[in-house]
Amino acid sequence: MSESAMSESGFQLPVRTPWFERRNVGDGITLLTEPAVHRFLRCNIWLVSGRDVDLLVDTGMGIASLAAELGDLAGRNVLAVATHFHHDHVGGLAGFARRAVHHADAPLLMAHADDKRSLAVGDIPAASRARIRAAGYVIEEELFVRAIPDAAYSVETYSFQTVAPTQLLTEGDVIDLGDRSFEVIELPGHSPGSIGLWERATGTLFSGDAVYDGPLLDSGLESDIRTYVATMQRLKKLPVQVVHAGHDDSFGSARLHELADAYLKTRS
Ligand SMILES: [Zn+2]
Numbered sequence: 001m002s003e004s005a006m007s008e009s010g011f012q013l014p015v016r017t018p019w020f021e022r023r024n025v026g027d028g029i030t031l032l033t034e035p036a037v038h039r040f041l042r043c044n045i046w047l048v049s050g051r052d053v054d055l056l057v058d059t060g061m062g063i064a065s066l067a068a069e070l071g072d073l074a075g076r077n078v079l080a081v082a083t084h085f086h087h088d089h090v091g092g093l094a095g096f097a098r099r100a101v102h103h104a105d106a107p108l109l110m111a112h113a114d115d116k117r118s119l120a121v122g123d124i125p126a127a128s129r130a131r132i133r134a135a136g137y138v139i140e141e142e143l144f145v146r147a148i149p150d151a152a153y154s155v156e157t158y159s160f161q162t163v164a165p166t167q168l169l170t171e172g173d174v175i176d177l178g179d180r181s182f183e184v185i186e187l188p189g190h191s192p193g194s195i196g197l198w199e200r201a202t203g204t205l206f207s208g209d210a211v212y213d214g215p216l217l218d219s220g221l222e223s224d225i226r227t228y229v230a231t232m233q234r235l236k237k238l239p240v241q242v243v244h245a246g247h248d249d250s251f252g253s254a255r256l257h258e259l260a261d262a263y264l265k266t267r268s
């Protein structure tokens with residue numbers, strides 16, 4: 001590496017602003033992503049604009065302020081829901097006054113509150129790296145980011161604030177936005193308190209990391225393959241029109257069945 005490409009702190013990265021990319025996907029739903037974050041940790045952040053309440057599904061890495069990005073929602077009643085406790089989904093949660101997490105993942109969220117975070121691929125323990133690779137992810141980069149949100153940002157000191165949820169969710173809870181509503185469905189396996197948010201009226205499912213169109217992860221410490229198998233069987237029975245997942249592209253019923261069947265074939 002040449003000197004000009006190396007800052008005093010080790011890495012020199014371009015500034016990306018705005019940090020988040022927004023895309024209107026129709027039906028009152030906006031997708032926000034962090035394009036400068038490696039695909040492995042680039043979670044989908046979904047914003048559903050309701051009449052009385054705006055629902056935010058997951059909050060990204062906490063590298064730049066999601067709450068500031070969503071400043072146009074100031075004065076709105078926003079409920080931020082984390083589909084599960086993993087750090088690529090809860091990084092921006094502290095920026096919101098109303099925060100909901102499933103009761104089984106809330107203790108895990110708090111237990112990991114003081115974890116040392118890092119954006120350096122090399123800081124991931126070798127065993128975890130091997131599991132991630134075995135699942136199908138290729139990570140050749142040194143860093144999980146290829147840009148920073150402002151010139152003063154230091155990738156070496158990445159961290160975010162973790163605060164307790166203000167609401168604990170369980171199976172069957174209804175999140176009422178005024179003109180539409182989502183039901184909490186438990187989809188454990190990836191984590192014990194992984195949830196989906198299901199709008200029966202439109203067949204829309206926010207699935208978190210229970211299912212997405214990429215390599216699924218079930219080998220983490222808090223994962224459980226047996227319950228994941230049951231989750232896949234449950235997902236196959238849902239009359240979905242569209243799945244907006246925790247990572248990668250959205251998909252419909254046929255692809256959901258393919259993904260569930262592929263998982264069940266290897267795990268049951
Ligand atoms: Zn996850």
Ligand SMILES: [Zn+2]
Nearest residue numbers: 043088209246
């Ligand atoms: Zn994830």
